Amino acid sequence: xxxxxxxxxxxxxxxxxxxxxxxxxxxxxxxxxxxxxxxxxxxxxxxxxxxxxxxxxxxxxxxxxxxxxxxxxxxxxxxxxxxxxxxxxxxxxxxxxxxxxxxxxxxxxxxxxxxxxxxxxxxxxxxxxxxxxxxxxxxxxxxxxxxxxxxxxxxxxxxxxxxxxxxxxxxxxxxxxxxxxxxxxxxxxxxxxxxxxxxxxxxxxxxxxxxxxxxxxxxxxxx
Amino acid sequence: xxxxxxxxxxxxxxxxxxxxxxxxxxxxxxxxxxxxxxxxxxxxxxxxxxxxxxxxxxxxxxxxxxxxxxxxxxxxxxxxxxxxxxxxxxxxxxxxxxxxxxxxxxxxxxxxxx
Ligand SMILES: Nc1nc2c(ncn2[C@@H]2O[C@H](COP(=O)(O)OP(=O)(O)OP(=O)(O)O)[C@@H](O)[C@H]2O)c(=O)[nH]1
Ligand SMILES: [Mg+2]
Ligand SMILES: [Zn+2]
Numbered sequence: 010x011x012x013x014x015x016x017x018x019x020x021x022x023x024x025x026x027x028x029x030x031x032x033x034x035x036x037x038x039x040x041x042x043x044x045x046x047x048x049x050x051x052x053x054x055x056x057x058x059x060x061x062x063x064x065x066x067x068x069x070x071x072x073x074x075x076x077x078x079x080x081x082x083x084x085x086x087x088x089x090x091x092x093x094x095x096x097x098x099x100x101x102x103x104x105x106x107x108x109x110x111x112x113x114x115x116x117x118x119x120x121x122x123x124x125x126x127x128x129x130x131x132x133x134x135x136x137x138x139x140x141x142x143x144x145x146x147x148x149x150x151x152x153x154x155x156x157x158x159x160x161x162x163x164x165x166x167x168x169x170x171x172x173x174x175x176x177x178x179x180x181x182x183x184x185x186x187x188x189x190x191x192x193x194x195x196x197x198x199x200x201x202x203x204x205x206x207x208x209x210x211x212x213x214x215x216x217x218x219x220x221x222x223x224x225x226x227x228x229x230x231x232x
Numbered sequence: 233x234x235x236x237x238x239x240x241x242x243x244x245x246x247x248x249x250x251x252x253x254x255x256x257x258x259x260x261x262x263x264x265x266x267x268x269x270x271x272x273x274x275x276x277x278x279x280x281x282x283x284x285x286x287x288x289x290x291x292x293x294x295x296x297x298x299x300x301x302x303x304x305x306x307x308x309x310x311x312x313x314x315x316x317x318x319x320x321x322x323x324x325x326x327x328x329x330x331x332x333x334x335x336x337x338x339x340x341x342x343x344x345x346x
Contacts, residue, residue: 019342022342026337
């Protein structure tokens with residue numbers, strides 16, 4: 010074989026992608042633990058009712074000190090809404106990115122008084138796909154799905170329903186007008202994730218908000 | 233989508249292994265992507281070509297091995313690939329199962345010339 014003849018060979022790698030994010034997420038988790046703050050990562054489609062549920066939560070969750078991180082591609086609208094309640098809030102604009110990631114959270118929490126908080130609710134960017142792949146350092150993942158989106162969503166977006174600790178079905182006041190079958194939806198979600206609780210809520214009528222608050226309080230109660 | 237972040241990470245891993253392997257050039261990159269892990273499509277090649285001029289990976293081709301979601305039935309243990317809108321176990325008709333494949337998301341290997 011002459012000197013200038015290239016030798017080709019295949020080199021095994023087997024290295025997972027996006028692990029740099031996981032390292033930062035682990036640091037975030039340590040920081041949250043050290044302040045005894047529980048963090049909830051709320052994921053859903055655009056317009057599913059994330060901000061509305063946060064507003065209802067702020068109104069209903071007495072006796073716990075709450076902070077909010079708002080993730081949106083652009084704009085300050087959601088953070089401004091939260092700020093009207095006097096709740097500490099930071100807006101993250103991802104500038105096009107379809108998800109929050111751990112470095113964004115690390116940066117955002119610098120603007121939150123963690124030592125004075127019991128929980129942080131993170132509103133992820135409206136998207137059922139990408140946020141699932143990025144650990145933020147949260148303690149719990151919550152998936153919201155609004156009734157107009159249809160009960161077949163677990164077929165199309167299995168990853169999110171597999172990854173969450175709680176599913177909240179929102180806008181239940183619209184059930185009479187739409188063909189969303191709650192029982193079929195429950196069956197599908199439990200097919201993927203048999204132990205996961207599913208709470209049906211309406212921010213309009215207040216249905217289920219008490220169950221959601223009880224779920225949060227249960228998670229906060231456990232040291 | 234987050235193609236750019238993924239592409240940067242692929243390039244980081246590839247460079248690292250290519251240098252350790254004494255490569256002059258990387259010609260091919262083999263990725264294993266589960267259906268559940270992230271919806272990464274072939275457009276990654278486009279981002280990759282933007283990032284790689286004057287690097288060891290310039291001109292390399294990306295190859296995707298896609299892994300379909302696979303359930304293990306919780307009732308009878310049968311493994312099956314759910315199809316579209318039917319998640320029933322073909323053996324016992326139970327719905328769904330534990331996910332045993334489909335979460336893969338890694339660089340499997342590279343082909344280099346040295
Ligand atoms: N009927 C009904 N409408 C609701 C309910 N909750 C939210 N909405 C409406 O749904 C729309 C979207 O609500 P948001 O809370 O802004 O949704 P979001 O998920 O925060 O939206 P993005 O941040 O833009 O992705 C608004 O017009 C809300 O008034 C509900 O329980 N019932
Ligand atoms: Mg919102
Ligand atoms: Zn079976």
